[in-house]
Ligand SMILES: NC(=O)C1=CN([C@@H]2O[C@H](COP(=O)(O)OP(=O)(O)OC[C@H]3O[C@@H](n4cnc5c(N)ncnc54)[C@H](O)[C@@H]3O)[C@@H](O)[C@H]2O)C=CC1
């Protein structure tokens with residue numbers, strides 16, 4: 001029986017995929033796998049049994065990835081599964097930033113109780129809330145991954161000029177990008193030319209506070225900033241000062257802190273980017289399927305700390321090895337298997353940065369001794385033996 005612990009509320013569309021061999025709840029004590037959304041795992045003691053963590057979502061900055069890798073724990077996410085939900089909220093943010101919709105709605109509420117006068121007062125007062133159209137304006141999109149691409153394409157179809165910047169643009173992403181999205185060669189190009197700037201990169205050491213006073217000083221006066229990626233990508237005091245001075249016309253963010261709440265021209269959303277039933281279902285389904293395939297078959301799809309490696313099951317015992325990406329590992333382990341009279345029928349091995357993963361389908365008996373012997377190799381972080389299963 002596999003134990004799955006949920007650290008956040010996960011859609012039943014995902015959790016119902018675990019069959020009768022699974023127990024899945026928030027109270028599991030010693031889980032083999034964890035399902036999580038935004039709960040922080042940085043202070044958490046990682047259970048000894050833990051084989052995998054699946055983030056039902058995109059951002060993994062709430063998970064201690066290095067610590068997981070050192071312990072042989074695979075960390076999955078669900079690329080693209082919530083991208084449409086975020087795109088739609090970004091479009092809402094774009095229009096709300098421009099058309100003074102929130103201030104207008106707030107003002108309209110103050111007319112409550114004015115009876116027959118309301119219509120007249122609305123017509124008299126509406127000029128306070130004039131805001132420009134987005135058509136014909138330039139949107140700079142920083143980060144052209146699953147979300148950035150959808151935002152760029154949608155903004156173009158609404159009549160905006162779109163400039164995109166992503167130095168690590170993947171081939172798949174490039175295929176999905178509208179040809180009308182112009183390629184910015186540097187962040188400075190984005191800063192200099194954009195009326196609206198939206199950021200869609202992961203929070204990493206090199207993207208932390210990338211939008212700061214220096215970056216803002218290179219932007220147009222009255223620029224509108226949108227942050228539906230992570231609070232830490234923006235230096236909050238710098239953005240706040242720029243909003244107060246008018247350099248930044250509006251700051252729409254899905255990640256407010258106390259300093260931003262109630263500030264004029266700050267649109268604070270309560271991290272709603274992925275909060276749609278469709279996206280919650282997509283993420284949960286994908287995360288559950290990734291865990292099931294890893295726990296039952298050792299297959300890896302969409303891990304952030306290991307490459308994708310998977311093979312169909314063909315009735316062989318399977319050995320899965322999470323190891324450091326250093327020379328000579330394969331020859332050492334094939335030596336151990338040969339000594340134990342175990343034959344390798346199929347094998348796949350791939351590396352990603354500091355770590356690598358091997359799946360070996362074998363014939364011959366894999367005893368506990370052999371498994372221990374493999375795990376004792378200093379390069380091996382974790383060895384798993386999965387009994388034969390017919391496809
Ligand atoms: N508000 C919300 O609820 C949500 C927020 N997010 C946030 O949005 C981020 C992006 O999500 P996805 O588009 O799904 O991820 P993704 O991994 O598909 O795309 C990220 C893109 O950023 C690019 N990138 C990385 N470093 C960069 C840099 N220094 N400059 C420019 N581009 C850079 C990558 O090449 C990649 O194309 C997530 O990491 C997460 O933090 C994601 C989903 C929901």
Ligand SMILES: O=C(O)C(=O)COP(=O)(O)O
Pocket residue numbers: 037038056057058059060082271273274275
């Ligand atoms: O997927 C992401 O990166 C998100 O920020 C979504 O977070 P959530 O799952 O809504 O807590």
